[in-house]
Amino acid sequence: MKEKSPPTIYFNVAWMDEYRGITDSDIPLDGGSWTDKHEVCNFMPIDGKCYGYVQPPNSETINITRIGASEDADYIDSVTVVWSARARGGKTVVVGLYRNARVHRRRQKLPYSPHHQQSGFSLVDYFAECNEEDAFLLSHKRRTHFIPRGKNAMGQSLIWYGESETGAVESLKIAALLQEYITEKHQSNTDSLIMECGDTTAGSFDRDQQEIEEDVQNILTSDLSNSEKANLVRARLxxxxxxxxxxxxxxxxxxxxxxxxxxxxxxxxxxxxxxxxxxxxxxxxxxxxxxxxxxxxxxxxxxxxxxxxxxxxxxxxxxxxxxxxxxxxxxxxxxxxxxxxxxxxxxxxxxxxxxx
Structure with missing residues (x-):
């Protein structure tokens, strides 16, 4: 039996570079008044997780039933969240992704909040959450995938449930993109850890360096999570x-x-x-x-x-x-x-x- 694809939901937010709080060099663009925008911290890691906000049409709830949740469910798990924003050229593009995310029906509150660097405004609300390693923020040069707009696609609402045929096709494209980003992120982590291995063992006897590099390679090719691999590699070093x-x-x-x-x-x-x-x-x-x-x-x-x-x-x-x-x-x-x-x-x- 073919494995069922995870549900996909699209959240349109203001354009930012980092989504790690507002700074002098990174302010939300094309998103209305920033004081109402909790999304400015969508990719700020907090205790190993990322918490994402989008403004629902009624400001309080997201209809997660439309992506597979039961009528009485408070949240749905294993969701792919596609974060999009309007680029300077006017097109709506993918700026980031959450994998294996939990999406809540109702607005949630962080146990404590990151703060706006300029005014101290408390950013505490969120609708989606995922582990830090499952959050993929795209660089400017990778923000090239357009989100369809108009009938049966992303409309005036900041949330698209992707229920149409257009949405089904788009979800397949997003799945392919996500796999590409996962592979790149894993390779980047692997390369940095290997470089760390080389730097740390420099000056060791060749035999010792070879043993360490073999151990590192065994860790990197194991079935452990990226965070566990990183901890073990650094412990080995x-x-x-x-x-x-x-x-x-x-x-x-x-x-x-x-x-x-x-x-x-x-x-x-x-x-x-x-x-x-x-x-x-x-x-x-x-x-x-x-x-x-x-x-x-x-x-x-x-x-x-x-x-x-x-x-x-x-x-x-x-x-x-x-x-x-x-x-x-x-x-x-x-x-x-x-x-x-x-x-x-x-x-x-x-x-x-x-x-x-």
């Missing part, structure tokens, strides 16, 4: 949320020397990345030590470790002279490891042949 949490645990300083120069510090996994069994282990701050670059290199290769009390254990491969040069004699963690950190340290000691 000792960056992002993982680094921030490890920094907090070790009070923004090296766990051994107390050095507080951010450029010198690395968020190092205690239990090696490839040995972690779950995403939770890979992202856990308890599985991390904040170390200066030289100590991170030694720890990552198993040339040093730490016992249950935090005393540094040193491989016999490091000569007495190098121990002195590196300041390893009598070194220890600035804070004794917690019971959770010790579980990971015990694993590190076992893997690299230190006595427990």
């Amino acid at each position: 000792g960056q992002g949320k993982f680094r921030k949490q490890v920094m907090q645990v070790w009070r923004n300083s090296c766990a051994v020397t107390g050095c507080q120069i951010p450029a010198m510090l690395r968020a190092s996994h205690i239990k090696p990345w490839r040995d972690c069994e779950t995403t939770a282990e890979r992202l856990s701050a308890d599985n991390g030590l904040m170390l200066t670059a030289n100590l991170d290199a030694l720890f990552d290769r198993g040339l040093i470790s730490f016992d249950a009390k935090g005393l540094m254990l040193i491989s016999p491969e490091i000569s007495d002279m190098d121990r002195e040069r590196l300041g390893l004699q009598h070194a220890r963690l600035t804070v004794a490891p917690s019971q959770w950190q010790e579980r990971y340290l015990a694993y590190h000691r076992q893997v690299f042949g230190f006595s427990n």
Whole structure:
């Protein structure tokens, strides 16, 4: 059986560049008085979501029954929302899309609101919402898809339900466009993460860089969401949320020397990345030590470790002279490891042949 296409609804709003609040360089055009326009924040991420507003004909409700909701439903899910606006040339074009959106019948209120930068006007109303990663704002050069106007198409109303034959054809075009934008956005995210990988591993031994890049590629080709992929890639690189949490645990300083120069510090996994069994282990701050670059290199290769009390254990491969040069004699963690950190340290000691 052919899978049913998601319902599509068209919302016509004022023209803006970013839809992230009104600024001196970005004000709504061809939309009437801006003080009545809550749509100026339609693509402003708020706690991982975007909230969109359009002005309904009666100002209070949207007839979501016309796109498949039951008569008594308050909202409908899995909707493709097409945001359009009148371009400077007079044509109505697609300026953005929401995928897998929830569209409400009645006006909703944000728990708190972004504020207009010039007047402090509170922008709290919305009718549609989606996850941030499902919101696609088009650049000027991509705003080339025209929305049909007139009979059986977008009329004077700012909402078109696309129920006509014209609407059915348009929904197929929109589905193709959305897939194109999804692919481009995914490739852009992938490219930026790969670049981040290259930048972060620059200067590493070739073997280490190859292993990291292989791990990154495995993440990028997995079935995880884009946000999960980003978190894992950055954790693999000792960056992002993982680094921030490890920094907090070790009070923004090296766990051994107390050095507080951010450029010198690395968020190092205690239990090696490839040995972690779950995403939770890979992202856990308890599985991390904040170390200066030289100590991170030694720890990552198993040339040093730490016992249950935090005393540094040193491989016999490091000569007495190098121990002195590196300041390893009598070194220890600035804070004794917690019971959770010790579980990971015990694993590190076992893997690299230190006595427990």
